[in-house]
Amino acid sequence: MDLELLAALRTDEGSAALAAAAEVAGGDPLAAATALRSRGVPPALASAALTQADLRIRAAAKFGAAGASMVFTRAGLEQATRAVVADRRAARLRAAGVETLADLGCGLGSDALAAARQGIKVYAVDADPLTAALASANAEAAGLAHLVTVECADATSVPVEQFDAVFADPARRRAGRGRLMDPRSWSPPWDFISALPGRVPRTVLKLAPGIDHALLPPGAEGEWVSVDGDLVEAAFWCGPLAEFARRAILLPSGAELTGSGVEAAPVGPVGAYLYDPDPAVVRSHLVAEFAASIGGRIADPEIAYVYTDTPADTVFGRRLEITDVLPFSLKRLRILLRERGVGRLEIRKRGSALEPEQLRRDLRLSGSAGASLVLTRVAGAPTVLLCR
Ligand SMILES: C[S@@+](CC[C@H](N)C(=O)[O-])C[C@H]1O[C@@H](n2cnc3c(N)ncnc32)[C@H](O)[C@@H]1O
Known part of the structure; x- marks a missing residue:
């Protein structure tokens, strides 16, 4: 789009073209262009209106209903x-x-x-x-x-x-x-x-x-x-x-965690529950503050997973219940998952170089149960946590 086409879109003829484009957008682009031209919309205006209609659909994710009356470029x-x-x-x-x-x-x-x-x-x-x-x-x-x-x-x-x-x-x-x-x-x-x-x-x-x-x-x-x-x-x-020195904000809820960003979380053993903190908490260096908020600890000074012995409710991280802790071994893991009948596996990792999709293939899963697998390190050692 250029300034001239933007001006054309903002005339009555442009508004009519935008309204017509909104009706046909989202489907076959060729059919949409033909539909607009059959209504007498000049080709350049039709093309600009269809691009806007397409961008307005995408814009809904960022702007909600307000996006339907805005104008965009793809880069913008x-x-x-x-x-x-x-x-x-x-x-x-x-x-x-x-x-x-x-x-x-x-x-x-x-x-x-x-x-x-x-x-x-x-x-x-x-x-x-x-x-x-x-x-x-x-x-x-x-x-x-x-x-x-x-x-x-x-x-x-x-x-x-x-x-x-x-x-x-x-x-x-x-x-x-x-x-x-x-x-x-x-x-x-x-x-x-x-x-x-x-x-x-x-x-x-x-x-x-x-x-x-x-x-x-x-x-x-x-x-x-x-x-x-x-x-x-x-x-x-x-x-x-x-x-504050650091703040993590989770939207749309607006939940906030604040702190210094330099505290170190206490280090201890893996517990019965693991919390994968929201990325805003991790990037703002507020893992220690998050751990304090649930009475938790980390199990490796380098890794941002937090553990507790009893379940804590929190909006700042996803909680998983740990059923098994084992040192990483493909063979042992395959046997364990077979015993449990696990065929659907969500894989998370922090501090592991393993490629989750490659691991999933290597595990040759069969069964109908679902589980979460966490690849991480505990006190420096490659560790697998099987979770509910
Ligand atoms: C990341 S975008 C801003 C997005 C905006 N906050 C929003 O939410 O729509 C950065 C913008 O800065 C503009 N820009 C880049 N260098 C500039 C400069 N030296 N002076 C003014 N604008 C500039 C670009 O054209 C671009 O539109």
């Missing part, structure tokens, strides 16, 4: 913050007294719109003209244009000091190069991003969940967020916005 949708994450961040900014926000590299506007929904006035910029135009259209479609000003500009030119707070979500992918691991190759680059807290104390940076803790600005809070158990992002909350 991939990079956009899920509404549930953006809304929580915006609510926290509002609760911290933020009334004006600069959003540097706003993309399609997910974070900007969430802030505006909280009543925050947003000045959003994106260096890409089409992306900026999409953000502007999305603000209008959401009825938030009075709170969101979008401009096509380079983030480095924004006088950020004029705002209560600044938010930056740098582009960490590049066409043809995939994910960029080195923060210096992000756009805007890390030297600009990391200097923001020095200019605007209330700075929030959205980063890849694999970000190195060593990059946290002094005194900032590192927060890791999961949605339905999938780790989706890290955010650095700087200056007066920092409340």
Whole structure:
């Protein structure tokens, strides 16, 4: 899509094409294109409307029903913050007294719109003209244009000091190069991003969940967020916005675990129950805090599985009941699983180089019972835990 087609989509003729595309999207693309053309929609507009209809279907996972009136590019949708994450961040900014926000590299506007929904006035910029135009259209479609000003500009030119707070979500992918691991190759680059807290104390940076803790600005809070158990992002909350050293947030429930991120969990024997912590807990280095919350321990100083002797209820990890503990041996494991009639096996691992799918084949399972198998290390030794 280009700016001209976006403008065409926003006319009455474009709206009609979008409505027609929504009726036929999701099926055979050729039949859908033919259906639109038979209604007299010009080919370029038909193609743009069908792409939007397809992207709107995909966008439902991130934006729910609101996605049905937004406009997207494929890359913009991939990079956009899920509404549930953006809304929580915006609510926290509002609760911290933020009334004006600069959003540097706003993309399609997910974070900007969430802030505006909280009543925050947003000045959003994106260096890409089409992306900026999409953000502007999305603000209008959401009825938030009075709170969101979008401009096509380079983030480095924004006088950020004029705002209560600044938010930056740098582009960490590049066409043809995939994910960029080195923060210096992000756009805007890390030297600009990391200097923001020095200019605007209330700075929030959205980063890849694999970000190195060593990059946290002094005194900032590192927060890791999961949605339905999938780790989706890290955010650095700087200056007066920092409340704890580390935080793990599990969405959509909003359950939070906080702590120092440097505590070591007590080490002891394997217990009757194993807990596989949520990835946000592991990445935020809050396994010790999680273990303390359930009176648990780890069985290897390097491995983030937590054990207890009695069952504890927790939202921060998945609990399994351990039935057998054995040193790793393919032969012994095969015999045990045969004895138990296990034909369906869920395999989890931490601290094991074994390839689960290869192991599954090697085990030649037969039987109708289900079980979970955990491949791990206990006090350094390769160990298998059979679990219910
Ligand atoms: C990860 S996306 C932002 C996604 C956004 N937070 C959302 O939820 O929709 C990063 C955006 O930064 C923009 N960008 C990259 N470098 C920039 C720069 N120097 N100035 C302004 N925008 C930039 C890209 O065009 C891209 O749209």
